[in-house]
Amino acid sequence: MADHIIELVDVGKDYGGSEALRSINIRVRSKEFLTLLGPSGCGKTTTLRIIAGFENPTRGKVLFNGQDITGVPPYLRRVNTVFQRYALFPHLNVMENVAFGLRIKKMDREQTAGKVAQMLEMVNLSGYERRNVSSLSGGEQQRVAIARALVNEPEVLLLDEPLGALDLKLRKEMQIELKNMQQRLGITFVYVTHDQEEALTMSDTIVVMDSGVIQQTGTPVNIYNEPSNAFVADFIGESNIVPGVMLRDYLVKFAGAPFECVDAGFAPDEPVDVVIRPEDVKIIGEDEARIRGIVRSVTFKGVHYEMIVETGTRAWIIHSTTRVEAQSRVGLEVLPNDIHIMHGGGRTG
Amino acid sequence: MKSKLPAFPYLVFMAVFILVPLLLVAYYGFTDKQGTFTLEFFRKFLEPLYLKVFARSIWLALVSTLLCLVIGYPLAMILAGDTFKKKNILIVLFIVPMWMNFLVRTYAWLTLLENNGLINSFLDFLHLPKLELLYNNRAVVMGMVYNFLPFMVLPIHSVLVKIDRSLIEAAEDLGADRLRVFSRVTLPLSVPGVLSGITMVFMPSITTFVISRLLGGGKTTLVGDVIEQQFLTVYNWNFGAAISLFMMAVILLSMALLSRIDRGKEGLL
Structure with a gap:
């Protein structure tokens, strides 16, 4: 039990009478890279938002380190999110964006500045502190979003299609960088994508979803070689x-x-x-x-x-x-x- | 050159109906009855009698603007949010009075607040003492807030609805409770709307004369009343023009100050 940092137990979600999620069971091991993979509308983003606390499940429970956190608001959860369209604060500069979480926690100035500098260095944005976020390229905004989440030292980082808006070459680079970061920092990543190749490259565990149902859970090799049904086989690579x-x-x-x-x-x-x-x-x-x-x-x-x-x-x-x-x-x-x-x-x- | 041609009718219109009258006002303001240059009327406005009126105008306009902000901001938030289900009814209630003429709306308040008006009749019916509701500063401020509130709500509302929902979620995700989400994200992002709301309420408030005439009953003279009297009752066009110019300067100055704040905010980005 203890080595599962997040558990979704029979989680279901209804939107206006129709079932977006149907009895989802996911166990995320500590420090693993888990990917929710599926076509758009399969419920993967809803699942991520339930873990983050932005949505409450209609049925079922969310456990964090074995504790029931269903209904706990997002600001009390020890997870941080990298949003699909980055969601950087336009009225704050790069440094203020990254420092946002630390300032909320009332960390003292020096410590905050040190941590922010360290984070910006890790994402290769040293010297960008005073820059306006809207003046940054997509890739740079992405890095700021990652730094802003990671500076809070979350136990779990949630990523909602973070590379979707980047061009192919940058996406490949960021895939490797993200994977390296995850291993170096020893943080659990829950990653949402519709790109099967991205999922196969980065993940320790892949959860393939379709129409609000988990189709298969397994390692990339396992899922590619032993798809459990025709949908998985068709979705993961050509078949x-x-x-x-x-x-x-x-x-x-x-x-x-x-x-x-x-x-x-x-x-x-x-x-x-x-x-x-x-x-x-x-x-x-x-x-x-x-x-x-x-x-x-x-x-x-x-x-x-x-x-x-x-x-x-x-x-x-x-x-x-x-x-x-x-x-x-x-x-x-x-x-x-x-x-x-x-x-x-x-x-x- | 060709592209300037369509603007020509507007230039003519503005010259005839805006620039020429303005120049006339300036001419009257800086001259006496004989047409010789003088600053006498500006000096006259600085006499205690008129300064008191001026101070009262500014004070009532500031109070009205502040009240509009305090009432209007939450209202704009309710209208922009999705928690309140009866939002449409609220919007209709808010907009329908605007379809009526400004004067009619203000007269309606007279019948409510009068000594023998609806409110006092009701109090009388309950055997409660009557209230002195009309012909004081409070009544004037209330009239201003009532009439100018939409000018505060609409710009704030239009800024609030444009704020990306994911920014709010990002702030929550980073540990901000509802109060902090508001103070650190929603409020700073809505500053442009607040500033234009303040401008749009403050300007008509400081120059109004109808509201103070009807609801103040001549007891609370505002600058607008003085200007109107000078032109239509006293026939001292020169003094009226001088006060008008003075008020224009005050408004321009306060607008410059506001836009300074606005730019200062953007400079922080």
């Missing part, structure tokens, strides 16, 4: 999601042929979703293959080629470093280890 039937343990039938797999424990003839990553589909000679098709398009993507292969019933996305001519006939093969079987069969990909 071929094929309807199939589980013939028996370790044997699944899809695309008109039986394939060996590593999954078991399904009912005989249970309809399932078969998820196969584009990079796991091998192109082989047409004659020896169980799946045959025609290459419809070839796109160069830098590291690999992306090919669309049409098999008559469906189109497959394939990533390969070797190029195959468009319109040529090919065979497709998948190794047992790369076939991921999911319950449901409701979705067709």
